[in-house]
Amino acid sequence: MSVLSSSIARKVAMALSALFLIIFLIIHLAVNLTSLFSAEVFNEASHFMGTNPLIQFAMQPVLIFGVVFHFVMGFVLELRNKGARNVKYAKFNGAASSSWASRNMIISGAVILAFLVIHFLDFWIPEINTKYVLGDMTGMHNGEFRYFEELQHKFVPMWRVAAYVVAFVLLGMHLMHGFQSAFQSMGFNNKYSSCVKTFGKCYSIVIPLGFIIVALFHHFNH
Amino acid sequence: MxxxxxxxxxxxxxxxxxxxxxxxxxxxxxxxxxxxxxxxxxxxxxxxxxxxxxxxxxxxxxxxxxxxxxxxxxxxxxxxxxxxxxxxxxxxxxxxxxxxxxxxxxxxxxxDLIVDRMAFERIQQAGGYISVNTSGNTQDANAIPIPKLDADLSMDAAACIGCGACVASCKNSSAMLFVSAKVSQFALLPQGKVEAADRVRNMVKQMDDEGFGNCTNTGACEVECPKGISLENIARMNREYLKASII
Structure with missing residues (x-):
C-alpha cells in the first residue's frame, strides 16, 4: 500500500471511491423508485440486478471493495488526523469557519456504516443465502417474485423506517460536504466548481429524499 | 474595559x-x-x-x-x-x-504561547525555491512573457506569510493551505515549472513526515487565513502532485 502512503494519494483514493459510491446511489435509487409505480417493474429490475452475472460477479465485488475501502480509509485518516493535534484547545470555535457536516464526516459516516449493517442483514444476506447457499436463482416464492413482497414486509415495523430515515438524513449531510469535497480532492477547482457545488447540494437532498420517500411509501401502503 | x-x-x-x-x-x-x-x-x-x-x-x-x-x-x-x-x-x-x-x-x-514553527521552514527547504544560476549573467525575468492571470494568481499565493493559522484552524492540523500556496506560487510561473514535479513531491513528503494531518476540505483554513489564500491552491497542489506521481 506504499502508493497510498502520501496524504494527497489518500485524499484522491477517498474521492475516487466516493464518486463510485455516488454513482452507485443513483442506480440503487433508480431501481427503488420503480417500486412506487409498479411492483412488476421493480421485480423485473431486482431480478435482473440479482442474477445478471456481470453485475453479480464483476460489479458487486467492486462495489463491496469500494464500500469497505471508503470506510477503512476514512477511519484510518480520522485516527491520523486526530493524532496530529496531541493537545486539544480549551476553546475551539469550529463553527466560525466551517460547516458541521464538513467537520463531522466521521459521525455521519459511522451512522451510515451502522445503517449498512442493518440494511445488509435486512436484504443482502437473505438474498445471498437464497441464491448461493440454497441455490435458488429463480427469485420466486410460491410462484410469485418475492422482491416487492419482501420490500413491503420489511418496511412494516416503525423502528426500521425510523432508522432508515435517520440514516438517510445523515447520508444527505455526508454528501453535502463529500460531493464537492471529492472534486476538490481530485484537483478540480475552476470556473465550473460553482456548478459542481450546486449540483452536489441538489444531489445531497434529492437522493436521500428519494430513499426516504420509498421507505415511507411502503410503510404506509402495505 | x-x-x-x-x-x-x-x-x-x-x-x-x-x-x-x-x-x-x-x-x-x-x-x-x-x-x-x-x-x-x-x-x-x-x-x-x-x-x-x-x-x-x-x-x-x-x-x-x-x-x-x-x-x-x-x-x-x-x-x-x-x-x-x-x-x-x-x-x-x-x-x-x-x-x-x-x-x-x-x-x-x-x-507559553510561543510554538516552534520550524516544520514550515523544513517544508520550504524541501523544495520551496527555484534553482537559479546567479553567476552574473542571469536572464531578466521580465524577458519571459507571462499571462497576467498567472502572474496575479502566483502573487496571490505568494502573499502567504507562513503564520500557521491554517494549521491552527484546521480540525486535522493540516498544513495543506500553506504548502499549496508555496507550491502554487512557483508552479504558475515558467521559472518554477522546471522543477515543479520534484518540488511538489518533496514538499508534500516533508509535510507528511512533519506529522501534519490530512486535508478534509472543511475550508476553515481559507476563512481564517489573514492573507486570503484560496482553497484553489490546494486543488492545484493536488493536480501537481498527481501529475508528478503519474508521469
Missing amino acids: NLTLKIWRQKGPQEKGQMVEYKVTDISEHMSFLEMMDILNEGLVAKGEVPIAFDHDCREGICGMCSLHINGEPHGPDRGITTCQLHMRTFKDGDTIYIEPWRAKAFPVIK
Whole structure:
C-alpha cells in the first residue's frame, strides 16, 4: 500500500471511491423508485440486478471493495488526523469557519456504516443465502417474485423506517460536504466548481429524499 | 474595559502547561490586542511574576510572527488580519477571552504561547525555491512573457506569510493551505515549472513526515487565513502532485 502512503494519494483514493459510491446511489435509487409505480417493474429490475452475472460477479465485488475501502480509509485518516493535534484547545470555535457536516464526516459516516449493517442483514444476506447457499436463482416464492413482497414486509415495523430515515438524513449531510469535497480532492477547482457545488447540494437532498420517500411509501401502503 | 483572560502557561517544551486566569482593567478599545498583552505583562513584571511569552515582530500584519488562538479562532474573531491587527474594540467590557498557542503536534510549544514553527521552514527547504544560476549573467525575468492571470494568481499565493493559522484552524492540523500556496506560487510561473514535479513531491513528503494531518476540505483554513489564500491552491497542489506521481 506504499502508493497510498502520501496524504494527497489518500485524499484522491477517498474521492475516487466516493464518486463510485455516488454513482452507485443513483442506480440503487433508480431501481427503488420503480417500486412506487409498479411492483412488476421493480421485480423485473431486482431480478435482473440479482442474477445478471456481470453485475453479480464483476460489479458487486467492486462495489463491496469500494464500500469497505471508503470506510477503512476514512477511519484510518480520522485516527491520523486526530493524532496530529496531541493537545486539544480549551476553546475551539469550529463553527466560525466551517460547516458541521464538513467537520463531522466521521459521525455521519459511522451512522451510515451502522445503517449498512442493518440494511445488509435486512436484504443482502437473505438474498445471498437464497441464491448461493440454497441455490435458488429463480427469485420466486410460491410462484410469485418475492422482491416487492419482501420490500413491503420489511418496511412494516416503525423502528426500521425510523432508522432508515435517520440514516438517510445523515447520508444527505455526508454528501453535502463529500460531493464537492471529492472534486476538490481530485484537483478540480475552476470556473465550473460553482456548478459542481450546486449540483452536489441538489444531489445531497434529492437522493436521500428519494430513499426516504420509498421507505415511507411502503410503510404506509402495505 | 475590564476583561478576564484565560491564558495557556507552560514553562518549557517538556513542562506540563495549564490555563491560568488573569484580570486586566482599564483597557482602551483603541489598543491592539498585543498592546493589551504588553500591559498585562507590565503588570506581571511589576508584581515580580514571569511575563507571558508570545511571538510578535513587525506588528503591521506582514511578518507572520504573531500567532495566538483567541476565543477558539486563530488571530481572533475578525477576518483577514493577524493578531497584531486585532483591536480591543472587537471585544466587550466584561468579556472572557481564551488565549492559546497554535495546537498541532508539528508545532510543539516552546514556552507559553510561543510554538516552534520550524516544520514550515523544513517544508520550504524541501523544495520551496527555484534553482537559479546567479553567476552574473542571469536572464531578466521580465524577458519571459507571462499571462497576467498567472502572474496575479502566483502573487496571490505568494502573499502567504507562513503564520500557521491554517494549521491552527484546521480540525486535522493540516498544513495543506500553506504548502499549496508555496507550491502554487512557483508552479504558475515558467521559472518554477522546471522543477515543479520534484518540488511538489518533496514538499508534500516533508509535510507528511512533519506529522501534519490530512486535508478534509472543511475550508476553515481559507476563512481564517489573514492573507486570503484560496482553497484553489490546494486543488492545484493536488493536480501537481498527481501529475508528478503519474508521469
